[in-house]
Amino acid sequence: MSSSDFSKPYDPKDVEPRWRARAEASGWYAARDVGAHEDSFCIMIPPPNVTGSLHMGHALFITLQDAMVRHARMHGKNTLWLPGVDHAGIATQVVVERELRREGLTRHDLGRERFIDRVWEWKRRSGDRIFEQLKVMGASPDWSRAKFTMDPDLSAAVREAFVRLHEQGLMYRANRMVNWCPTCRTVLSDLEVDREEPEAGRFNSELFSFAYKLSDGSGEIVVATTRPETMLGDLAIAVHPDDPRYRDLIGKTVRHPFVDREFPIIADAILADPTKGTGAVKITPAHDFNDFECGRRHGLGEITILNPDGTLNAEGGPFAGMDRFAAREAVKKALEEKGLARGSAPHNIAYALCQRSKDILEPTLSPQWYVKMQPLAEPAVKAVEEGRTVFVPEEWTKTYMHWMTHIQDWCVSRQLWWGHQIPAWYCADCGGTTVQREDPSACQHCGSAKITQDEDVLDTWFSSALWPFSTLGWPAETDALKTFYPTTVMETGYDIIFFWVARMMMMGIHFMGEVPFSRVLLHGLVCDENGQKMSKVKGNVIDPLDLVHGATVDQVIANAVGKRVSGDAVGLDAADRKKFLDAYPSVGKLPEGFRAFGADALRFYLGAHAPQSRKINLNLSRLQGYRDFCNKIWNATRFALTHIADVAPRPTGDFPTPHSLAERWILSRLAAAVEGVENGITQFRLDEATSAVYQFFWYELCDWFLELCKPVFDAGSDAEKASYKLTLAHCLEVSHRLMHPLMPHLTEECWSHLPDAIRRRRSDGVVPEALAVAAFPNAGDARRDLDAERVMGVLQDTIEGVRRICAELGIKPGAAITVRLRTADPRYAQTFHDYEGALRRLTRAREVVVEAPGERPRGVGYASIHGVEVLIPLAGHIDPAKEGERLEKDVAKARKESDGITRRLANANFIANAPAEVVEKDQARVRELTERIERLGDALAIVRELG
């Protein structure tokens, strides 16, 4: 067995790579194509971009999905987590073009074929890097099924989908207004457009006014624009029909000052708004969405003035060849010179920017392919209305519905080279379009061989929309599809509901006849400590791998601002450091830099946040806390192993028969933890799962049960020892299985060290090869025992009471004290007797005496807990002033609580309306408090006499 020697401190750098290697050599994560859907569990990994490297968003989805997947697998489900990467059209092409630019080349220098070869080469070089990084995080997908959206089979699925949609009249080509990016030289879908709002209190543009002279020489009409250069494409001026300023001008024409053109002043109540600008709008049908509509309404035609690169074409007349921004200034200047300028005013517009290049987009007229959305959207809306697909958290349902019911046709063609080329061929002879599955050799319509394929490729999201079934072999009717479609869960970020989730819903229902997944789980964004989105510009990006492997603060900052330098972090300046430290104040508390927190600690940390919160603000000191928890698990296991090597086998198929109160108690708490984790994982509340297990393991198993084991191991009878050993070993073993979906590496390592006798066997009696393929804990592993919890609670509170007296009276831990416990309850008395050794050990008392209630001697530290009186005689040592202060504090606390409840009980309306159990609980509590106050009062009186 490859395992550590359990050398002292926990070291993830040692543990994690070893288990990663073992997992890779194993078949643990393989799913089976059984052809039957029952008992299957399937999640499709949201495919990261080939260009990408691991970021916090990936780390988060790996944590959430892997926990669900491991949990399902351990429950014996036929579990498929299918990994893959996306070709990410624009993103990848941009990266490769950037690389070319460093060699002084553009893609046009290479030509389409050689450029695509180049991208493939780049993909081969770096394409699997993201998988390696997923492995570092401990992800457990079925690697043998890894897919790439440009694989031959997935490309065939894309073409099949395109052709079918075309045959069904749902895929069509149209000449419409689109958002054009002059830098990327492609059209973008509405979703790929970013809006840049102006900063508060600042103007980002100006509204420039100028006059058109009327053709008949009778005057002029003044229009206003933020884009003066577009006037070169103007074909009308629109005014509101009821606007008295312009009513008489309707029907007249104006003369263009720079090109030989006359055009009319028209009435358009839809577009013209008398309250805006001058009330007269210049109409540029080819370069504005509203103007285009207006132009169509009035049959104005369109004049395109821009080249694809954003320079002006021949229509620009004297301005032809100029860049659009240069042309803007030139047009303004020319208008001034002609005496047509009418001033300008500061103005604000929300620029439409390219998501990739950040360039300002130009609305342009262009022929593109569209998918008709309405017939696809309707069933997808219905599916959610009927609950066949459910969103968690459910408030996203509204967002989905709103978008789906206001949906526009989807522009799916892109003027790129990297992607799935559109399977449409245009005939030079008859002008017809041939769309088919196999590359045609002749025009479908006239038989001509002079056909050329559409140059464009499909939007990346088109192939992504098919992901839940294209990855399972569609369009063939495969066993994989039968087994895993519809998938169980789709887990992803809320930021791609429209891009991806909605489109998968539509395509899944359309092509498969069934929703692609029954639950959509949406997680939030991982942000910096102050809640700011991570970005290179802000300098607050943290690479999860730095957290896993450890790094100096400077290295992390270098990554954050994108100044990754091998070796030293050269080039960092004070501003970079300040930006980063402002974003992460708690880094100041990590003097030795970032330790290797390990993938398990990072997973546990990410899992500890409510997944449905919109933001997860990265807090490094909290992460450190979970790293400490890993160490705690490590050490507890290490301690236990020194005692349980000879543990007896667990009674067949059941949990140990608990002999003592402490054992019954810890098994009961274990049952609670099992329940908490089970519910947490199945209800998409990993935070509740992590907290259940953290609470149990640290505060119950380690702080109490382990400590209660020690006196038994020291001085118990053989039978007692054997029993405690079994219970301890059992709790550990179940804990390891319980925590495995959250912390796969650490738990594998710890579990591998447990004696075979204690490890849960499979139904065939064989010890599983690893936790990854072991059974998840269930009701057979532990049982709640509320009676044990109650009595144990008294013992715990009594011990804590003694400690508090000692701490607050300043009694040194070494002092030889005698603790007297007085109770009239024989059950408690028996418990105190049974745990006399533990009581001494845990309170550091020399002697513990259990006795019946009686007169109180003078000079004692005193407390009253659950009717148990705790007395610590300290004749000679005690400071009456301190003891008095302590008792007064206790009395005040009890009185305050009691008063509050009494006030409530005095309210007749409360008695009449509140549920009976609430009233009874209150009454019982008041009785207890009254008794306590009485006894504390007596004690206080005696102390006052002394003082």
Added chain:
RNA sequence: AGGCGCGUAGCUCAGUGGUAGAGCACCACCUUGACACGGUGGGAGUCGUUGGUUCAAUCCCAAUCGCGCCUACCA
């Protein structure tokens, strides 16, 4: 402009119609043979503000302030 979300301890976050919880941080004590990446004890919040519903509101409703996100428009 419309929609959504958030505002709880110094920080990061859970939570509930019955007078509040965690981790970290803080204070004091303890180097006890799993762990100082530890143990013990302690302090700390008028649950953004104002109204309303209720016997009872941090929780439900309304308004308001502050922050964030999304969608749309912008001559």
